[in-house]
Amino acid sequence: KSQDSLAALDAAEKQGYDLFNLDYQRGVALFGLGKTTEAISALAISLSKNPPSPMRERIMSVKGQMELKAGNVDAAIQDFSAALQVAPKMADASLQLAMAYLAKRDYGKAVPIFTRLLAESENSPAYYGRAVANFGLNRKVDALSDIENAIRLDPNNPALGEWQTKIRAMP
The missing domain is CATH 1.25.40.10 (Tetratricopeptide repeat domain)
Known part of the structure; x- marks a missing residue:
């Protein structure tokens, strides 16, 4: 084609x-x-x-x-x-x-963009992205909250569950 x-x-x-x-x-x-x-x-x-x-x-x-x-x-x-x-x-x-x-791996620049997107419209990709950024910034509580919201919006995405496990394993 x-x-x-x-x-x-x-x-x-x-x-x-x-x-x-x-x-x-x-x-x-x-x-x-x-x-x-x-x-x-x-x-x-x-x-x-x-x-x-x-x-x-x-x-x-x-x-x-x-x-x-x-x-x-x-x-x-x-x-x-x-x-x-x-x-x-x-x-x-x-x-x-x-x-x-x-x-x-410029997580500090990514977080505010994801946050602005989420203020405009709640969506799984932005929650996922912010979770990964927060993970990279060693912000376990924020990362876990974001990945749980991503899973709530897209429960059939196996990659989100894998990230949830990874985040939960953070010290």
Whole structure:
């Protein structure tokens, strides 16, 4: 399916179509094929064409997710931060930014982002992320409370139970 999409995008480009969304769609298709580096480059080209808001922020966030998946944590943080400068209430970019800080083990930067997200909307991923951050900061009581809330909201997620066991074992 992604290969068919790339063929259609190439055909559109040959016909003179050159708007930002061609490169965005190409990036998404390339990512679907596991070509992460090429996908990131396509999204960078898309952004260079100055897409209108809110698509610009969406592309920044998607690029950040690809960077994070590729292990380019600092680049991901830059992308999520850029998206949030333009659209500060973009919840998925905020969540991904906090997760990127977890990947860097920068727990002190992650906690306030998760806390803000939870003030806006109670959700399991934010509780989970904050639990992991609090675990990293050796805050057992806070970590346990957060992981229990994550489990309450997503009781069928086995990874949450594993984290609960890990947190309970803290001194």
